[in-house]
Amino acid sequence: MIRTLQEVFNRAVENLYFQVTTYLPPLLVALFILLVAYALARSIRWLLLRAFKGLAADRFLEESGLSSLFARAGRLRAAALLAAFVYWTIFVIAALTALNVFDTKLTSQIVEGAVFLFPKLLAAGAILLAGFWLAHYFGHSVLLWACNEELPRPRLLASITRTVIVFVSVVVAADALNFARNVFLAAFIILTGAAALAAGLAFGLGGRRAFEHYLERRSHSAESEKSFFQHL
Amino acid sequence: MPSDPTGLLPAEALSAVTSIRSADIVIGIPSYNNARTIGHVVYAAHAGLSKYFPQFTGVIVNSDGGSRDETRDIVLSSRFPDAHVLMVSTPLKPVHRLSFPYHGIPGKGSAFRLIFQMAESLGAKACAVVDSDLRSITPEWIELLVRPVLHNGYDFVAPYYHRHKYDGTITNSIVYPLTRALYGQRVRQPIGGDFGVSRDLVARYLSRQDWETDVARYGIDIWMTTIAVAEGFRVCQSFLGAKLHDAKDPGADLSAMLHQVVGSVFALMQEYSGVWSTRSGSRDVDLFGFRYDVGLDPVEVNLDRMKTAFRNGCDQLHEIWAIALQPGTLAAVLQLGRAVPSQSPFHLEDPLWVRVIFEFACAIQRKPIERIHLLKSLTPLYLARVASFVEETRNMTASEVEQRIEELCLSFEEDKPYLAALWAGKPLPPLSPREPQPAPPGLEVSKS
Numbered sequence: 001m002i003r004t005l006q007e008v009f010n011r012a013v014e015n016l017y018f019q020v021t022t023y024l025p026p027l028l029v030a031l032f033i034l035l036v037a038y039a040l041a042r043s044i045r046w047l048l049l050r051a052f053k054g055l056a057a058d059r060f061l062e063e064s065g066l067s068s069l070f071a072r073a074g075r076l077r078a079a080a081l082l083a084a085f086v087y088w089t090i091f092v093i094a095a096l097t098a099l100n101v102f103d104t105k106l107t108s109q110i111v112e113g114a115v116f117l118f119p120k121l122l123a124a125g126a127i128l129l130a131g132f133w134l135a136h137y138f139g140h141s142v143l144l145w146a147c148n149e150e151l152p153r154p155r156l157l158a159s160i161t162r163t164v165i166v167f168v169s170v171v172v173a174a175d176a177l178n179f180a181r182n183v184f185l186a187a188f189i190i191l192t193g194a195a196a197l198a199a200g201l202a203f204g205l206g207g208r209r210a211f212e213h214y215l216e217r218r219s220h221s222a223e224s225e226k227s228f229f230q231h232l
Numbered sequence: 233m234p235s236d237p238t239g240l241l242p243a244e245a246l247s248a249v250t251s252i253r254s255a256d257i258v259i260g261i262p263s264y265n266n267a268r269t270i271g272h273v274v275y276a277a278h279a280g281l282s283k284y285f286p287q288f289t290g291v292i293v294n295s296d297g298g299s300r301d302e303t304r305d306i307v308l309s310s311r312f313p314d315a316h317v318l319m320v321s322t323p324l325k326p327v328h329r330l331s332f333p334y335h336g337i338p339g340k341g342s343a344f345r346l347i348f349q350m351a352e353s354l355g356a357k358a359c360a361v362v363d364s365d366l367r368s369i370t371p372e373w374i375e376l377l378v379r380p381v382l383h384n385g386y387d388f389v390a391p392y393y394h395r396h397k398y399d400g401t402i403t404n405s406i407v408y409p410l411t412r413a414l415y416g417q418r419v420r421q422p423i424g425g426d427f428g429v430s431r432d433l434v435a436r437y438l439s440r441q442d443w444e445t446d447v448a449r450y451g452i453d454i455w456m457t458t459i460a461v462a463e464g465f466r467v468c469q470s471f472l473g474a475k476l477h478d479a480k481d482p483g484a485d486l487s488a489m490l491h492q493v494v495g496s497v498f499a500l501m502q503e504y505s506g507v508w509s510t511r512s513g514s515r516d517v518d519l520f521g522f523r524y525d526v527g528l529d530p531v532e533v534n535l536d537r538m539k540t541a542f543r544n545g546c547d548q549l550h551e552i553w554a555i556a557l558q559p560g561t562l563a564a565v566l567q568l569g570r571a572v573p574s575q576s577p578f579h580l581e582d583p584l585w586v587r588v589i590f591e592f593a594c595a596i597q598r599k600p601i602e603r604i605h606l607l608k609s610l611t612p613l614y615l616a617r618v619a620s621f622v623e624e625t626r627n628m629t630a631s632e633v634e635q636r637i638e639e640l641c642l643s644f645e646e647d648k649p650y651l652a653a654l655w656a657g658k659p660l661p662p663l664s665p666r667e668p669q670p671a672p673p674g675l676e677v678s679k680s
Contacts, residue, residue, distance in 0.1 A: 137605075140552060144608040147489040147548045150541070154548045 007125070009026070032100035037094025041087045050084040063136040117177075124173040131169020234667040240552055241349050248350075251563040252328055256288035257281060257378055260347030261307070262295035262340050263364035270364045271306045271476075275330065277362065277480040278373025281327045284420070293350045294331035294364075295343035303364070306469045307331040339449035344456075348434045358382045360389075360428045368476035369426075374520050374610055376470035377428035386468045388460035390427030393475040397625055397633040398531040400617045402493055402635050407454055407587060409512045410497060413644035414508035417517050423453035423493060433465050435471035442499075449503075450489050451496030458497070462504040471521030476529055490614055498596045498607075514645060538619040543572040545612025552609040555602060556595035561587045565613065580620040588613055589644075590651040597655065628655065 096114055099107040139162040145155030167188070174184040241249065259277040265269055281290035294307040306330050334346040344361060351359040358381040362369060380386040403423055411422045429437075436459065448457045460467050501508065544640060546569025553562055564584050572578065592610055596603050625633045653660050 035413045140602075143548060144487075144552070144605060146539075147544060148608060148611050154544075216587070 025100040033098045035095050037090055045087040048053040048086060049079050058218045081124040120177050122174045124188040128169055129174055131166055135165035138165060237474050241353060245350060247355045255356050257285055257290045258351040258356040258359045259292045260361040261294045262343030263303050265301050266364040267301040267303045267306055270303050271310055273362060273364050273369055274307050276369045276371050278327050280371035283371050284375040288649055289325040292329045295334045295346040296331060297343060298333055305335045321393045328625045335609050341448035341452035344452050345443055346529045348438050349404045352435050352438055355361055357431055358676050362426045363477060365477045367472050368645040373472050376472060378636040380468050380520055381428050381430045381625050382610060387433040387465035388467045390469045391421050391424035391426045392469040393421060394526050395475060396531045397630060398622060405617050406494060407497060409641040409644040410589060412514045412641050413648050416511040417461045418514050419457055419517055422457040425453055427456060446492040446496045446515050450492040451641050454493060454496050458500045458562040460495040462507045468518040468520060471523050474526040487608050490611055495607045498593045501593055502597050512605060533622050535619050535622055538615040539572050539578060542612045542616035543569055546647055549609045552605055556592050556606050558591055561591055577623040578620055580616050582640050585617050586643045586647045594654045
């Protein structure tokens, strides 16, 4: 009995020793890699923020409207964007390298998957960025049109426009990533159909009167409209 | 030998050029569904050419935007009794009348382009353009627009009209003060619509590549004036009396008109930044014609609607305004918006209005992709300025109103260093209002 217990104990110790000698060095190496990468990423981010201040890229961000998309009054700077991108790229590469140190089937699969996914992630990111930019642009267009046409609730109309465009871009991005493709597609079809039905019913039942009022106001205000144009 | 230097004339127009061969004066009339008034305009142009320029070959060119009424037929088929016009001498040369549909972007600018192409192809020494909806045009207008070019060596003749104090508010509140402050010449009606142009200036206009922009539409008038004053062409004005014309299309979009005109001013500011940044102050421009007082059509304004539009703009558009306006200016505008229902009289002060315009101009230079949004968001601010102007000048005479516009122009000129600094991205001087202006009779000027 004692002998059996001793064998079990020895096996446990051997296992522990094996585990420690097998996994501790890679774990330490992985931690070291992560620490070095963290320090490196922070240093490079710091350097980039100072070195690329006032770049021509800042002008591009401002001219394209991307800066006002992410930050009010255009506070987004190209240097900050670039620094953040480099920071996270270094960090992700370090994390993958650290995982690779373990040299197991699982980690290899994770690394392989991540490398394979990277271009798709980039494409999805670009789709989302374009979607957000379009949503921002058309949101402003609808807001201005509704406000200048004196339509009720211009901000609501603009929000609906933005939401629809963002939703469509999320569906497209998910499709690019091959992520829950069917779920998103089904959701898209259901929501689009529901929105069309709701809009039809709302317009038919409730909005018709409001629209009639609007048209009536426009036709009756032809005289005052004339006075607006005479200012030219 | 007639030719088509531009190579862009439609076949119909080219055939007319080949037939007429050459002309001294071209009178251009852009039109679109103007059957009701164009007969009178063509008659006045015809009589003006016969009466004042009998020794010159004249051509009246109607450039039509696809009218569905009888506009073109009236131009081509009407017979005018010359005996009714008091002639000093018998016309020696004929007056030809032509009418063509123009191609390209629908708008006044595209119509003008065809007229200028015809003038250049015919080798005209002078070209004048007049609107087709004018009710107050007389043969003397043709003389006043053409003679300074033909006999005095001027390149550009701008109109000078008597207008109702509430008429032409885009001119009075934005275009005239801004153009004057930028380029230093006091052209009182820079977007008047009726101009005289020399052969050199016609050639300069046709050589430009920006015809497909807002210039093709309502931007054409300020485009013509700005090129003339910025590029050193000889500019003068002719007093034409009153401008009485048909009301503009009520279906048209005020916001579109405003943004095409103001957008053209701002776009030209970018092109000529090297010119305006070196000029300061302003000088008078020669004025021809005998000045006299005239009766004017009343202009009705809807003050409440304008103020409501501004109030709604403050509620809905402040985030777009924040892209263009400096924080101090935005805060002042929003404060004014909050006071709309209670503040009486409503007053948007000159220095604040000047900063709004300058800051929008600079924002559009910095952010070309958001240009259209910024320009359209200007509409409620413009209506606020008009409402303020109307309230302030309600009891003023025409000369007092003119004095008031002069004060606004001086504010634009005085604050030009702010524009230059903002444009160049330099540190900005603070908002410093001019000396308080005396309140008009019966009104107290509020401080906001």
